[in-house]
Amino acid sequence: MKAVCWMGKNKLETLQVPDPKILNPHDAILQITRTAICGSDLHLFDGFIPTMESGDILGHEFMGIVEETGPEVKNLKRGDRVVVPFTIACGNCLFCQKQLWSACDNTNPNAHLMETMYGYSGSGLFGYSHMMGGYAGGQAQYVRVPFANVGPLKIESDLPDEKVLFLSDIFPTGYMAAENADIKEGDTVAVWGCGPVGLFAIASAFLLGAGRVIAIDRFPERLAFARGIGAVTIDYTQPDVSVLTAIKDLTGGIGPDGAIDCVGLESHFNDLQGVYDKIKTALFMETDRPGVLRQAIQAVRKGGTLSIPGVYGGMLDKVPFGAAFGKGINMKMGQTHMHRYMKPLLERIEKGQIDPSTLISHRITLDQAPEMYKVWRDKKERVTKIVIDPWATKVA
Amino acid sequence: MANTLKEAPRLEPLPRIASAAIIEDGRYLPPPADGDGQTWVRTSTLIQSTPEECYRLWRDLPNVPRWQELMKEVRVTGPNTSHWVMEVNGKTMEWDSEILKDEPGKRIAWRSTGGSPQNAGEVIFDTAAGGRGTIVTILQEFGFGRVSSATATVLSRNPKQAVIENLRHFKALVETGEIPTIQGQSHGPRGVSGKLKASLYGEHVPTPRGDLQRAS
Incomplete structure (x- = not known):
């Protein structure tokens, strides 16, 4: 064969x-x-x-x-x-x-x-x-x-x-991602990555009662898709766009109830942390590039829930665990x-x-x-x- | 102490002694460390079955090759004695074994009485707390030191790992009726690096056949 x-x-x-x-x-x-x-x-x-x-x-x-x-x-x-x-x-x-x-x-x-x-x-x-x-x-x-x-x-x-x-x-994975974000009727949910799992997570978040879904990506066709199923989209590569500020703008400064990382270990950032992770992974001093994970921990509201369907494989650097603890967030993840x-x-x-x-x-x-x-x-x-x-x- | 914090008494009495004497009056104590330079291994697994059922399959010596790696034959030679034949890289190893303690549904202890490798061990079947099935614990010692162990690791399987893998196979066989394998599946050309990795991952050790032995 x-x-x-x-x-x-x-x-x-x-x-x-x-x-x-x-x-x-x-x-x-x-x-x-x-x-x-x-x-x-x-x-x-x-x-x-x-x-x-x-x-x-x-x-x-x-x-x-x-x-x-x-x-x-x-x-x-x-x-x-x-x-x-x-x-x-x-x-x-x-x-x-x-x-x-x-x-x-x-x-x-x-x-x-x-x-x-x-x-x-x-x-x-x-x-x-x-x-x-x-x-x-x-x-x-x-x-x-x-x-x-x-x-x-x-x-x-x-x-x-x-x-x-x-x-x-991908459909069950996107659905479990939304379920893991512990969505209640009317919740705001932010989704990083509008690939297939991200799009299924957005659609599932609405099925589970989300009032607003914020979708983050950089590719116009994916963002158009996300808007097509009802999400508000943020293109993080546009000039003057800061994801954290945009999310605050869209949530009255409190952050989303649920944050879903549909990106995983190969996130792309063009800032200093992106360069840092590229160098460390190239030197085998770090296995994953956890840019989205860091941002999602920062973005999610106090007592909110972080759901991670994106794949991580090994050792991650500079994950702001203090922020996770300080805000008392929940994390759910896994295959x-x-x-x-x-x-x-x-x-x-x-x-x-x-x-x-x-x-x-x-x-x-x-x-x-x-x-x-x-x-x-x-x-x-x-x-x-x-x-x-x-x-x-x-x-x- | 635990009771002083609770109004209701414990549902289950505090165990006094567990598998390898690791709980005593509620304190975890590791079994005595192995200091004699011999190869020694302790491992355990949780099986969704009764201690009696696990004991029955373990004690069924002629069927041991169904779940133990590289085991060619186990012949019962008396009420408490048996003859074991293993084949490693085309080389046959044989030894006689004697059961020292046989408590149905609880424990089997054995030692070899001649041949190679020299070994002694004990398997313990304990009901797990909270209705979670059976904890099976193995303590086993081989009559050789680090050098022989390293040689075996390079040639086929690290002896400690073999004990761990055999317990894993045993659990899979009891719980599912088969032992998972990828040996014999489709793949493209492995090349030198692929073959080297397969060997490093222990994939060159044939998976015991599980229940298929009975079918064929």
Whole structure:
């Protein structure tokens, strides 16, 4: 089959690789019908996430048709159409029982790597480094899905793939981000980063009752999108714009009740702190560039809640923890507990409350994927979301 | 002290002794440090099952190769004795083992009585507080020092890590009926750096087959 392989930092190739096989009793093999590139895949492309091996198949947002099931998979049969959550969960450990699915104890074959870095290991993820399990991802024509008895969501309606594909990650991730911001009716919420997760967080904040959403980004097409779903936007690159002042202007000086960091470890700042983080990460003295995190801690109101769906990986410098303590803020973060959200969010799509497919700006083939990573990373061609048809030979 | 702060008495009596004698009269005390230069490991895990069920699978010696790495065969040779065969990089290692203490649903202690590697250990099954399943604790010692341990680390798996990984496999098998693996999955060319990393991450040690052994 064809698959997008990570061959080193800034080096991706679409290659012929062997088809996946059933390896464990709860495995299933899917023929992938649609898959997507996630903003967090760009962290892998840029070499920010350690423990990648050359030859790794990327991709954790995918859906498809069940091709084959292992002997212990009773809930699926050949021909079923399913969306697969990017976090893999066993369903039986203490954490799965507590619905903390992305903290599953049993799905990371390389748990010891994550234990060394984080104290304990989270669940395995598709296509997201060996520390996170090393599972082959879904930017391919077929994929092996472990614990298929627990994760995949069957799509029984005739909704097109593109409307349900984002249940695999970004829609639940944006939704949990909004839920983690503890939004009450009428709250003001500020969202940093208007990529797909940011846009879903904005839409979800409104679904959860936010009165005003403030969206922060620098790309006109993303800001236009955010305004389209009802947000007030701040372009932080415009002359005379200070994000902190703008947020005070928009909240009567008290700051937002909720702040959501949808940017994560590769934030871009052109000021002194941006230079500081660039130098320190280049010298391996810091692993992440936490500019947005610093700003969000500063911006959120006293007693407010900071929600962090943006990915952080390692050691962060100069995080104003005194401000966080001084204002008594709450912080919630982490990989999405996917299995909690997929079904309720599918219902919202079925009822027509939201159409995730409107985010898609590019439809491409597997062969075009390596080039499109670059295009998206460099924010060219007004990309909002790239979807891959792994069986297409030319652009539809 | 705890009671003086509360009107209601504790729901559960304060444990006097826990797995490796780590709670005594409410105080955490680490087990005695290992000072004899031998390779020694203590590790524990929480399993969503009963102590009886965990004991039953652990005590099922012929099935140990289902969840212990590199274990080829365990043959029962008497009521309390068994013969163990391990294969590391094509080299066979064999030893005899004797169970010193066997308390069903609670504890198994053993020592080797000949062959290599020389080892002794104990596994303890404790009901976890608050209905959280079973805490399984292993204390194990190997009859070799740092040099042999380092050699084993380079050639296959660090012996301490092997004990930790085996307990992890055991937990996965009890809780899910399988042991997670990525061995045999699809990938592109690994190249020199990919192979080196895979080896550094311990991915070259074959994952025990879990329940598949029974199926095939």
